[in-house]
Amino acid sequence: xxxxxxxxxxxxxxxxxxxxxxxxxxxxxxxxxxxxxxxxxxxxxxxxxxxxxxxxxxxxxxxxxxxxxxxxxxxxxxxxxxxxxxxxxxxxxxxxxxxxxxxxxxxxxxxxxxxxxxxxxxxxxxxxxxxxxxxxxxxxxxxxxxxxxxxxxxxxxxxxxxxxxxxxxxxxxxxxxxxxxxxxxxxxxxxxxxxxxxxxxxxxxxxxxxxxxxxxxxxxxxxxxxxxxxxxxxxxxxxxxxxxxxxxxxxxxxxxxxxxxxxxx
Numbered sequence: 001x002x003x004x005x006x007x008x009x010x011x012x013x014x015x016x017x018x019x020x021x022x023x024x025x026x027x028x029x030x031x032x033x034x035x036x037x038x039x040x041x042x043x044x045x046x047x048x049x050x051x052x053x054x055x056x057x058x059x060x061x062x063x064x065x066x067x068x069x070x071x072x073x074x075x076x077x078x079x080x081x082x083x084x085x086x087x088x089x090x091x092x093x094x095x096x097x098x099x100x101x102x103x104x105x106x107x108x109x110x111x112x113x114x115x116x117x118x119x120x121x122x123x124x125x126x127x128x129x130x131x132x133x134x135x136x137x138x139x140x141x142x143x144x145x146x147x148x149x150x151x152x153x154x155x156x157x158x159x160x161x162x163x164x165x166x167x168x169x170x171x172x173x174x175x176x177x178x179x180x181x182x183x184x185x186x187x188x189x190x191x192x193x194x195x196x197x198x199x200x201x202x203x204x205x206x207x208x209x210x211x212x213x214x215x216x217x218x219x220x221x222x223x224x225x226x227x228x229x230x231x232x233x234x235x236x237x238x239x240x241x242x243x244x245x246x247x248x249x250x251x252x253x254x255x256x257x258x259x260x261x262x263x264x265x
Contacts, residue, residue: 037064038076041217044061061076068263074262083098096261099259
C-alpha cells in the first residue's frame with residue numbers, strides 16, 4: 001500500500017511539474033505575442049530588445065502609456081518612478097497597473113564628453129544632499145525614497161575649454177528634457193516643474209545663470225549635446241554603458257527600475 005501511495009505521489013508531482021512547465025512556456029509565449037510601447041532610445045526599449053519583445057517605439061514614456069490606455073499596444077515598459085506618478089488610483093491612468101520589474105538601475109545627468117559641468121553638478125548634489133534641500137525637493141514629487149546618498153564632492157574646473165565658463169558666459173543653462181512626470185513636466189500655467197527641473201534650476205542658480213528647458217528627441221540626445229543645442233541631458237536618464245561612454249555623466253542620484261504596465265483587470 002505504501003509503495004502504491006509513493007507511486008501515486010510521484011506521478012502527481014510529475015504531472016504538476018509538466019503543468020508548471022506548460023504554464024511557464026505559455027507565459028513566455030504570451031509575452032512574445034504582446035506589443036510593448038517603449039520610448040525610442042530609452043532603457044525600456046533596450047531591455048525589450050534584450051528580451052526579444054515586439055515593440056512600438058514612440059516619442060515619450062507618456063505616449064507609451066497612452067498607447068496602452070487606447071488599446072493600440074498591449075503593454076508599455078516605462079520607468080518605475082513615472083509609473084508611481086502616472087498610473088493607479090488618483091492618477092492620469094487609474095485603470096493601468098504595473099507588473100514585472102525588468103531591471104534595476106540608476107539615474108544620472110549627462111554632459112558633453114570631457115565637460116567640467118558634471119563635476120560642478122556633483123558638487124551641488126553633495127551640498128544639497130548634506131543640507132537636506134535635495135530631500136526636501138524630492139519629497140514634493142514623492143521620490144525621496146529613491147534618492148542615492150551623495151558623498152562629498154569638490155568642483156574641479158578645467159583650465160581650458162571649460163563648459164562651466166562657457167555656460168556662465170552666455171548666461172543660460174540649456175536643459176534637454178522630455179515630458180516625464182515626476183521628473184520634468186508642465187504645471188497648469190505651462191511652467192516646467194518636477195524633481196529634475198527643480199534641481200536643474202538650483203544648479204543654474206549656483207552658476208548665476210538662467211535655466212532654459214528644451215524638449216528633445218530622446219533618441220538624439222547625444223547629438224543635441226555635441227552640437228551645443230543643449231548643455232545637459234537631465235530627465236531621469238538611466239546610466240547605461242552606452243550613455244556613460246558617450247557623455248560625461250554625474251554621480252547617480254536616484255534609483256529606478258524598468259517596469260511593465262498593462263491594463264488592470
